[in-house]
Amino acid sequence: MATKSVDLLKVNIDTPRWDQTTFVGRLKHFFNITDPRTVVVSEEELDRAKIVVESCRAGTVPPGTSLEQLYYAKKLYDSAFHPDTGDKMNLIGRMSFQVPGGMAITGCMLQFYRTIPAVVFWQWVNQSFNALVNYTNRNAASPITVTQIGVAYLTATSTALATAVGLNLYTKRAPPLIARWVPFAAVAAANCVNIPMMRQQEILNGIAVTDENDNRLGYSRKAAVKGIAQVVISRIAMAAPGMILLPILMEKLEKFPFMKRIQFLHAPLQVMLAGGFLLFMVPVACALFPQQCSIAVVNLEPELRDSIVAKYGDKVPYVYFNKGL
Known part of the structure; x- marks a missing residue:
């Protein structure tokens, strides 16, 4: 678990998972954050995703968080929160x-x-x-x-x-x-x-x-x-x-x-x-x-x-x- 935590702390959560200088990389990124399934995610889960993302930015990761869970939290965060203000956008x-x-x-x-x-x-x-x-x-x-x-x-x-x-x-x-x-x-x-x-x-x-x-x-x-x-x-x-x-x-x-x-x-x-x-x-x-x-x-x-x-x-x-x- 300790090794995972160290690895996760090295992840730049604000850098998209895929290369944004290429069309294919941007396409994968937007397929991820425009996924219509995120519309039915509960407000509570969105708020938890924001906590995970903000914790990672602050240099800590909630215990037991895997790399995929971290990326999923970022996906939910990007789909629901404004990139400039961090405020939750209307549905x-x-x-x-x-x-x-x-x-x-x-x-x-x-x-x-x-x-x-x-x-x-x-x-x-x-x-x-x-x-x-x-x-x-x-x-x-x-x-x-x-x-x-x-x-x-x-x-x-x-x-x-x-x-x-x-x-x-x-x-x-x-x-x-x-x-x-x-x-x-x-x-x-x-x-x-x-x-x-x-x-x-x-x-x-x-x-x-x-x-x-x-x-x-x-x-x-x-x-x-x-x-x-x-x-x-x-x-x-x-x-x-x-x-x-x-x-x-x-x-x-x-x-x-x-x-x-x-x-x-x-x-x-x-x-x-x-x-x-x-x-x-x-x-x-x-x-x-x-x-x-x-x-x-x-x-x-x-x-x-x-x-x-x-x-x-x-x-x-x-x-x-x-x-x-």
């Missing part, structure tokens, strides 16, 4: 809830796309869900006011509704498959608005950047723009395969006689299929870019760049920051 906003929450909303958006009231309702539900996810996974070092949250929510919801309703009316005479793709267009357009608006403080005031040893060097607006742009791309990529390929699949399936007899099962079927896509696309999309993003010092704002160069010379070629999810 619906966690990335591990993207599969159960996203599959229900995506499936219904793809199924109920024919009437304007249905389009309005499901786009509103989706943007409400997205707003909560974006707020929960923001970079917490840049606070946002209730007013700014409200403006971001209303702007994104209005963009989604305008896109969805406008395209819905425009595609009335288009082939049925084109109309089925309207929800994805609305989701993509809204993501381009929702995420930057929800994280506007980072764009206005900059995001905290550090050197490779985690020493804070200042705040950068350019770093914020880069990080938020990557999050927007990831979110659109997360939705794209399911919302583009699933309509094609349903278009083919609905031509079969047996599918015409079970129309009441079309919505549950789309929900399940959407879940299948999201189960893989949530970690894939999160893994597209490193969580700890970097930007070259030469590409920073002149005042910040000059400050870093004056203090460190050429010893700090890159700065690092948490881009959020």
Whole structure:
């Protein structure tokens, strides 16, 4: 037991288990922390996992803890606690809830796309869900006011509704498959608005950047723009395969006689299929870019760049920051 304790104390609990400089390493990491099974873990077990992680950071390990138990505690911690604040995130906003929450909303958006009231309702539900996810996974070092949250929510919801309703009316005479793709267009357009608006403080005031040893060097607006742009791309990529390929699949399936007899099962079927896509696309999309993003010092704002160069010379070629999810 003593040998195990010594070995565990050598584990850097804040370093991901897999190499984050490679896509495969990031994919394994995000498959781990976006595991939807962690959603049903009890609050008590999550709190115990936090105690284990914080104990390890402090240089102690609870007696009897194995290496796998330590990694499992870190998995639960990463899935439920914010990386910046250490506070427990609300359940619906966690990335591990993207599969159960996203599959229900995506499936219904793809199924109920024919009437304007249905389009309005499901786009509103989706943007409400997205707003909560974006707020929960923001970079917490840049606070946002209730007013700014409200403006971001209303702007994104209005963009989604305008896109969805406008395209819905425009595609009335288009082939049925084109109309089925309207929800994805609305989701993509809204993501381009929702995420930057929800994280506007980072764009206005900059995001905290550090050197490779985690020493804070200042705040950068350019770093914020880069990080938020990557999050927007990831979110659109997360939705794209399911919302583009699933309509094609349903278009083919609905031509079969047996599918015409079970129309009441079309919505549950789309929900399940959407879940299948999201189960893989949530970690894939999160893994597209490193969580700890970097930007070259030469590409920073002149005042910040000059400050870093004056203090460190050429010893700090890159700065690092948490881009959020």
